[in-house]
Amino acid sequence: FSLCCRSDDDPNVFLVNDFEDPLQKSLSSLELPGVATVANAMSRQNSFSFTGSVSEVRHGDDAKYGGPSTMSEYVSKQRRKSNDPGRDISFQVLEKFSLVTKFARETTSSLFRENHSSGSHAYGRQKQEYVLDNKASDKYADQLITPDDASLPSDSVESDELLLVWGKKRGNPLSVEEWRAFLDPEGRIMDSKALRKKIFYGGVDHVLRKEVWKFLLSYHEYDSTQAEREYLAAMKREEYEAIKSQWKSISTTQAKRFTKFRERKGLIDKDVVRTDRSVPYYEGDDNPNVIVLRDILVTYSFYNFDLGYCQGMSDFLAPILYVMEDESEAFWCFASLMERLGGNFNRDQNGMHAQLLGLSKLVELLDPSLHNYFRQNDCLNYFFCFRWVLIQFKREFSFDQIMLLWEVLWTHYFSEHFHLYLCVGILKRYRLRIIGEGMDFDTLLKFINELSGQINIDRAIQDAEALCTIAGEAGADCIPPGTPPSMPIETDGGLYLQEDDVL
């Protein structure tokens, strides 16, 4: 059981685990603008859901729908260290709240239509816990609540859009000056963890991407010197040209007798002309960059003949080439990425199945009621998230946004599998709609596909960060070893299953 008492400051709220810690007390009395906004918004909305969400204000109109997320899973949010004693308490609270969530599941559909029903004590205490935590967290300076400054959607059809947000506020992209400060005189990166942290929270200024992505993608080692990298680049350029010449020298008559080559090249030819053609870099007829895209992919299918080419690869390559503006470097960065994500494209789809299984386990851990809903509705294969996972949200965001999201993912700062937490976070955002509308597999797939272009990227990252923190090691345990983008576990039989008759 957790300690629960009425707040002195506001009789409508209840304190959970109010330990009379003087520091926390004083913090809770601070007037923080972001928290005030959240609290006010909540009072205005009164109660909206048994799952106890904090009303959250939308950034512009980029989120089409929204549903409350379960507050209960979030109580331990600010406690980043897994050995934090407060974490255990949080999990106890979480457990209690899961009972509330269970009850909520049964009543969701009716509550969904009655947004203005009166509040509950359960809700009130969650609310207070939330406010307290946020205030306290400011002191840690590491985790900040987002002070949303926009106003609540007034007359929109999504008046029930009451979301929860927390996790550190998104920062500014890594600037040229900051980048320089990370380098020693020989060009080594002194503190790669701090660099990755910086990038995780703010991304990279576009002018630096060409340089920084090479580290994030493990094409360059963090402790390499500038001179070493230049030498490597020259070597790699030669190596690339050598591999490329292997297929460039195939004559027409030879190709006639080389079905696999013809078919792979044909597939690539078909895909490059329908990859990011609305981006100016790739638009228009006879665009030379599209030819480079093609050449890199065909060369890759020779470099990694076992894996070959698979749809979705061109989606990954297009932003990389756009950033590198160099065929060889784009190739090697892409090849490095495929070292981790090759399993997504394998013939047996094992990498995809492992990730979708991990996702299922994570949802079970972080939102048991949603998991139960998926189980009851035969949705546990999570194929409705297939596109999200296969190409790491490429089709869900704009070209600019995806460059930001990918560099955040590639930091592996919180987890190698941060993209799976993104999936969980987005699903939780829409849980009320999913459950309330009784979506079956087909409807859910359609709903997820139509979220494309509607997801608030900053908020999605913040949610995922929060979930990642809450899940801690239990979250990591959900994901089988070798699951992409973890490095694959090598076996004698090679990394990629071969079937001769399959392209």
Place this chain on the structure above:
Amino acid sequence: MASRRRTLLKVIILGDSGVGKTSLMNQYVNKKFSNQYKATIGADFLTKEVQFEDRLFTLQIWDTAGQERFQSLGVAFYRGADCCVLVYDVNSMKSFDNLNNWREEFLIQASPSDPDNFPFVLLGNKVDVDGGNSRVVSEKKAKAWCASKGNIPYFETSAKDGINVEEAFQCIVKNALKNEPEEELYMPDTVDVVGGNRGQGSSGCC
């Protein structure tokens, strides 16, 4: 009586990558063609209200990824299908040769209750390309294949120019209803709707 109820018909479009599955679906549903479609990842579907023999149906048309590597997803996407539309590109022999594979894979993964009589429709797409000069699969050859598979209805289409698309889908609807009483239906409200007023089989389509 029951014929006033709306019914869901689920149709799956299969075929090699780049034969025009997404384009056909969009041409039929939205009457639009774009050469900017991206390769389909996973699956998606569009719905369209259609009227057939005084009954209103919601046609749910599923568009799937064309690369064979993604076939294992079929289990989730094909289930409950009422009709399977096979598509090949008349300018690509490979896409025609693969039809057997697509058909067999569908029957394995969808496991319909009566596989021998499950309705398929074949579309030979892209007849507009190069004024027909780059065509490599003849109509005769395609029809022979259809005959060998139990008289599958066949249409030659151009998703780009909208040729035969409407006609093909009318036939698809009709065939989707062919096995209705016997089918194990996916949506509860599609059960018990049809009496004896079902389609005449595929003969009228070709």
